[in-house]
Amino acid sequence: MSELSQTTRAGTHREAFIIDGKAVSQRVLQEVSEAASTLIAQGVRPGLAVVLVGEDPASQVYVKSKGKAAEGCGFHSVQHTLSRQTSEADILALVGRLNADPAIHGILVQLPLPPHVNATKVLESISPAKDVDGFHPINAGLLAIGDIGRALVPCTPAGSMLLIDEAIKALGLKLAGLDAVVVGRSNIVGKPMAQLLLGENCTVTIAHSRTRDLAAVVGGADILVAAVGRPEMIPGEWIKPGAIVIDVGINRIPGEGLDKNGKPKTRLVGDVAFEAAKARAGAITPVPGGVGPMTIAMLMKNTLTAAIRCAERTV
Numbered sequence: 001m002s003e004l005s006q007t008t009r010a011g012t013h014r015e016a017f018i019i020d021g022k023a024v025s026q027r028v029l030q031e032v033s034e035a036a037s038t039l040i041a042q043g044v045r046p047g048l049a050v051v052l053v054g055e056d057p058a059s060q061v062y063v064k065s066k067g068k069a070a071e072g073c074g075f076h077s078v079q080h081t082l083s084r085q086t087s088e089a090d091i092l093a094l095v096g097r098l099n100a101d102p103a104i105h106g107i108l109v110q111l112p113l114p115p116h117v118n119a120t121k122v123l124e125s126i127s128p129a130k131d132v133d134g135f136h137p138i139n140a141g142l143l144a145i146g147d148i149g150r151a152l153v154p155c156t157p158a159g160s161m162l163l164i165d166e167a168i169k170a171l172g173l174k175l176a177g178l179d180a181v182v183v184g185r186s187n188i189v190g191k192p193m194a195q196l197l198l199g200e201n202c203t204v205t206i207a208h209s210r211t212r213d214l215a216a217v218v219g220g221a222d223i224l225v226a227a228v229g230r231p232e233m234i235p236g237e238w239i240k241p242g243a244i245v246i247d248v249g250i251n252r253i254p255g256e257g258l259d260k261n262g263k264p265k266t267r268l269v270g271d272v273a274f275e276a277a278k279a280r281a282g283a284i285t286p287v288p289g290g291v292g293p294m295t296i297a298m299l300m301k302n303t304l305t306a307a308i309r310c311a312e313r314t315v
């Protein structure tokens with residue numbers, strides 16, 4: 001496809017539409033709260049259990065935000081905080097109890113887990129019906145065969161799709177047929193993202209560390225999803241003019257000066273060099289304030305979905 005149309009009447013390139021992940025996530029949370037109220041009035045309160053193993057400060061912040069968001073949606077919310085030394089067997093036993101608890105519709109084990117714990121084994125022990133992270137192979141399989149109606153879809157890719165919809169509307173485009181490039185092939189973001197884009201009839205390429213001529217592959221993308229976790233590794237000059245850029249990376253790098261405690265300041269950047277990319281893209285997500293807030297909002301949506309499906313199974 002040729003350049004996506006993004007020129008003004010004077011013929012000069014317009015600055016990118018900044019996709020506001022905070023605003024879109026607030027909208028999702030509002031919709032989830034309203035639907036949850038209806039469900040609660042019918043006697044079913046969605047319940048989310050979050051399991052945190054260890055004391056990683058970033059994980060503590062994310063888990064706290066998830067609990068707060070769950071409460072904000074009117075959910076029953078529980079947090080299990082386990083010490084870093086907790087054995088894999090004890091984590092599996094806890095997941096087993098949560099699987100059997102009728103008040104809990106969604107179970108999330110915060111990642112990363114300590115190195116002595118087999119994360120795959122723990123994630124596969126979660127009942128697929130309560131796997132609100134969408135990481136269980138059953139949910140990955142349902143997504144791969146295009147049965148989204150029965151799957152729980154991973155939160156970050158699902159949220160990224162909503163941001164793409166937002167950009168498509170703002171730019172007056174149609175999603176079907178666009179060339180999408182996903183940089184990164186993780187099971188958590190890259191692969192499910194590619195499946196979702198394929199489900200919307202995009203022509204999808206997954207690029208990774210062994211991709212030859214990444215610049216050329218990225219340069220062909222009408223939609224670029226960067227999910228590699230390497231600060232600003234995609235230069236703005238690689239972006240196709242008018243492209244939609246979804247930056248999943250959240251990388252903390254050294255900032256300038258000292259904070260109020262005298263410690264060196266840090267700042268968050270994405271996988272894309274934002275300022276240069278903004279000058280070429282049609283639409284772009286910022287970091288922070290782009291994909292990140294969507295992850296938690298979609299987790300609430302998945303918990304609501306799990307609760308609704310559970311209620312439907314028991315009538």
Ligand SMILES: Nc1nc2c(c(=O)[nH]1)N[C@@H](CN(C=O)c1ccc(C(=O)N[C@@H](CCC(=O)O)C(=O)O)cc1)CN2
Pocket residue numbers: 062108109110111112133155156250268287288289290291292293294295296
């Ligand atoms: N079990 C899971 N573990 C992890 C997941 C996940 O989806 N499931 N994702 C990440 C962490 N994460 C949620 O858990 C998460 C990361 C970032 C944000 C976010 O809103 N980021 C803000 C910036 C926050 C800051 O200032 O530090 C943003 O981008 O605007 C939300 C959730 C790993 N683990």
